[in-house]
Amino acid sequence: MSQSTYAIGHQQPDTDTVISAIALARLKQAQGTDVVAARAGELNPETEFVLDRWSVDSPTLLEDATDEELLLVDHNEYSQTVAGAREATITQVVDHHRIGDVTTGDPISFRAEPVGSTGTILTGLYDEAGVDIDEETAGLLLSGLLSDTVVLRSPTTTDTDREVAERLADIAGVDYEEYGKELLAQKSKLGEKSPREMVLGDFKEYDIGDDVLGIGQIETVEPETVLDQRDAVIEAMDEVVAERGYAVLLVLVTDLLEEESTAFIAGDHTEAVGDALDSTFTDREAFLPGVMSRKKQVVPPVEDALK
Structure with missing residues (x-):
């Protein structure tokens, strides 16, 4: 062939x-x-x-x-x-x-x-x-x-x-x-997506030494559509971590109009990741003012923290 x-x-x-x-x-x-x-x-x-x-x-x-x-x-x-x-x-x-x-x-x-x-x-x-x-x-x-x-x-x-x-x-x-x-x-159309589909819709993996970091991002002009389902989204994140063995799984809910994000976390290293993002995770949620870019504002500091 x-x-x-x-x-x-x-x-x-x-x-x-x-x-x-x-x-x-x-x-x-x-x-x-x-x-x-x-x-x-x-x-x-x-x-x-x-x-x-x-x-x-x-x-x-x-x-x-x-x-x-x-x-x-x-x-x-x-x-x-x-x-x-x-x-x-x-x-x-x-x-x-x-x-x-x-x-x-x-x-x-x-x-x-x-x-x-x-x-x-x-x-x-x-x-x-x-x-x-x-x-x-x-x-x-x-x-x-x-x-x-x-x-x-x-x-x-x-x-x-x-x-x-x-x-x-x-x-x-x-x-x-x-x-x-x-x-x-x-970009904001979530339709009838399940929490798992929202987590994995715009998703990337990063190999960091022996660990794997997963980061999903949901960009929307209606963040409340996702935030109102936070418990179901976090449950879906836990399932993905159990299946794939991620050290950390983050999901960013990015408000395109206000230019800010809310992050959910699953896996380990919650305190270290919070410090890396200049924030604190409370009940597995952190507010990230001014954060819109996974590539520039999230991956580098979290990668350094996990190393």
Whole structure:
């Protein structure tokens, strides 16, 4: 069976990871390389809205990447990769997170930048390759950028993100603030999700020595929808910890309008994690004013505390 080449993001895919896979596959195709855009899980309501808005088909669902060739976007840690990634050939990485544990047998193109979204980096890659960004691709890239930076409000946002957002919005023919409000409304749709689905909907694992840290994030403009179910959410977290053996499991309920989060905790090290976040967990809940970014404001201090 011949090897296929897939551009693919992390498990529990969000908008930036799905859009980045599509955009990188399109760039490679424009350069004469046959690459298929793929996803490692089901789409969330915001991403479904974006694909419908720009009339783009959903990427291929890849359930096992064993013996395939992969171009990783928006992640570079095995704990977040598609199943079978350790038995795949990884030939490129485009990411805006910390450098993780993905290793390769040969030198590869590895692009990691401290910006707010992978879409921002990909816009630069199009420029460097001399490939024009059409209206549809600009709309997709803008969607990923606005989603990951919470419409340029996240502390991860850089001047480069702002410049790229303005440019992409101009190409796509949209007002990025107005379009961003539409995305926030979609991001907040929890629908009939169970507490477990809320915990694992936007979820990432981090290997820290012999321990594993799990962090879920629920971004919403109606945080009370989740906070009113705190006991059921914490019960679901306990079940996940028992199943997966996490040292710590955090769930951030992020209020996109007030730009703050409430954290729930399961597992061990409650006091150490609270200290790391400059807060105190009372009845397994802590208030985190100004905290919106899992990547920048939560993972680094908690990782240091667990080490």
